[in-house]
Amino acid sequence: MKIVLIEPRASEANVYSKIPMPLLGPIYLGTILKNRGHTVEIYKEDVSMPDYAKLDADLIGISILTSTARRGYEIAGKFPREKVIIGGIHASLLPQEAAQFCRQVIIGEAEDSIVDVVEGRNAQRFVYGQAVENLDRLPYPDFSLLKGFKYSSAIIPVSTSRGCPFDCSFCSVTKIFGRKYRFRSAENVMQELESRKTNALFFCDDNFAAHPKRTYALLKFMQLNKIRNWACQVRCDAAKDGSLLDKMTAAGCKVVCVGFESINSRSLEAYEKKQSVGDIINSIQSFHKRRLKIHGMFVLGGDNDDRKTIWETVRFARRQKIDTLQMCVLTPFPGTKVYADLEREGRIFTKDWSLYDGQHIVFRPKLLSARELQVNLLRAYSKFYALSRSLSLFLRLHFRNALLNLMGCSVIREWKRANCKMAWLRV
Template sequence: MCRIENVKIVIATKFRAYIGFAKFIRLNIFARFHNRLVGILVAILFLCAIMIRKMKIVFIEPRPPDFHIFSRFILPRLGTLILGSILKQAGHEVEVLIETAKKLNYKKLLKADLIGISSITSTAKRSYVLGDELMRLGKTIVFGGPHPSFFPEEALSHGHFVLRGEAEQSILSFVHALEQRSGLEKIPGLSFRVGDRIFYNPSAEPCLNLDTLPFPDFSLMDTGADLALRGIKPVMTSRGCPYDCSFCSVTQLFGRKYRFRSPENVMEELISLNLKKGDTVFFYDDNFVANPENTKKLLRLMIENKITPSWTAQVRVDCTKDEELLELMRESNCFFVYLGLESVNPSTLRSYRKKLTVEQIEDGINKFHQYGIRTHGMFVLGADPDDVQTIRQTAKFAIKNKIDTVQFLILTPVPGTRFFKEMDEQGRLLTKDWSLYDGHHVVHRPAGMTPYQLQKETMKAMAKFYSNWELLRLVLRFDFITFLYRTYGNYLVSRWRRQRSSRKYYRMMKEVSAGTVARLGDNYRKTAEDIRRYFARLRKKSFIAEKR
């Protein structure tokens, strides 16, 4: 359905362009030139010009405000690359700038006709500054991504348009409407402002057949940016999630019903990647094994076609009940899995609606290790049933069960989730400085401890897991591979503790906990001063040039 609609739009666009110019030629060219031959020649030149002219479109994925455990492993979100691929196939000139992979190329932004900015909550402030500065130069700005989708009115203060949710079915019609200067009211999922009034078009229907989407074209990335990926090839095989955890926005974005690509279609993409020795495939799904039969069929195809690079994915820990699946994962060269374990507190697991028990978590980790698959455990700390002891027990649990690497994240009320709505209604949000909504800063008042305790104990848990003592124990066990992973974690913890902004935040949390400060301001941290400096210099140069 997605691809058919896009083809229709491309054909319609070209057809209308030809008809429009035919009218122009009839009304203007022949009226001015009595010589029929001259008129025909001019008409041909005009037609060539419209066929050659393409809209220059640049998508930007701004960098996050701080480093984190995956900072070394750069993974672009695939949305902008898929949209770019659709537009490229329609004849537009497209580039995708991933700021974590390479510094922004401002010259390319200044030459663009349309600039799309994809934003998550933690990058929203930086995205908005970029939008403000580019609008001042007369550029057309469209926002997309999770945060603008949930707060379109906020985003429209910094840009002209917001494409909410999945935009694959509306991106071509949107660009066509911009070219024709009409028809914006018909674009599904589009929000835009006219004067003081904001219009919200009905939401776009999700693409039900994911096989119709083009493969992400990584050649659209800025020159040299692909080197920053370090041989990691991201591949998406599904969208949606039925579990609806209270702190997760996936269901609001992609729905509670799973949608899957066919194993054959995924296999075709894997072949097209031309994988080299040392490349790693990361399956980008929120739960790669959501449909076990689908996953098993894909893994069999990989084995049969002898395309078995080292691969990794996010999975549920209880998938280990399926021995056949585990065997296929091992045989197809799965070497690491990312597990959303969330908590070792049974009450917290229930409040998250995780549908897991602590015993299932322990059994699952052990089973993965039996099959030679390493585990990365992701825990979310600070739910209402949690207290200081919960955090300390979580660190002990991770060490005892020999989880290879971990993330202890602070529960964050991300916009679009039930948890955000609850915290906002209860007046428990400490700030709406979106740059702090990164899982490493306390931004709400927890029920079972003070904000300072949650901030301090979470970092202590990370320091305990990645401590020098634990590194020594790994050496004594001759587990040198895990030692290397943990050494990187040890470095990040030390770096975070030394960082001046981290120490400042600790002090601020102390004041909030003591009642000296009621809440933080909504502009606590500056995250886009480099962008402001660049455009200030640009304006200064323009002013000097005009005076001359």
């Protein structure tokens, strides 16, 4: 059969727009189907837009996040319904909604059900995918299936684990992958890394260091095999283990992406993040001591945040020399505790999913208006990613950060232009 898998384009410019990294779900599924002898093409619309007028396939599979769901349904509408299946995070959270646009929805992890669905042995409207217990048995994702993807110059995502033992109130991860942390063996990951001829890797695990013993074993392999230039996502508790950070640095880690979430301790508590502002500051010092660059991720707009919190966050990021900054507004993703609370209180004012991208306010905040939050967020971003900061970084010979800051400037400009179309938000 000919199968086409599609990752819909992002709804708007975001801090990652210049980094065309695919979701791994469609690549894993495409690889499994290819290994079964099917002909597979994968499109990530942000990388290569299919010619829909000419696109023909026996089956179209669409992978949706909440922010890309609207576009995903639009794509589904271009094909006869009996040819379309939908999966991914948002479809797993709201399967009834997705089912209106396709013949079948796969809920959750789809590796163990995709073949039966594609080959017609499972025709249920809602297919409940099983969590893959032994991740070592999955094939290594084949990126050659992804149309127009410039592998040699791209940052290649690698997933070494699924699930997260925490359960932050705004996060979708545990709703799909569960709280049980499952991980691949160090040997299995290393074999994948050896097959990847690439300059840059991103471990897209939500919590790369959650199982220290496995992480240490993997880092040892990586150091021995001279793997260089990679980034990962960790919680700030990882920095409490100095020897882990030393090993990460020795094994080629360059950037840590850290969910700091807030410098407002009441917000950290409300998000059930189980970390303190002190932990955040200590971790920044520990990361920087090892020359690890920090991509700091914050969430703004919770019930304890006001206008000042936004500006204090930017000042904090500059003072602490956080290298790149992401400030998402609190977004009530369906299935989360935040969604349940705001929905119960009648504070969600739009269910246009394309606005659920962490950049648009979709609910009424408590201590400031939605407009104030949106406008101040944009201004705060402009302040951080100012042209003058690029210049100053450049003059101090921090070329990487200067370049990233310039990219940030350009994304914020694009984003401001898009927002200016909305009269109520004119800034």
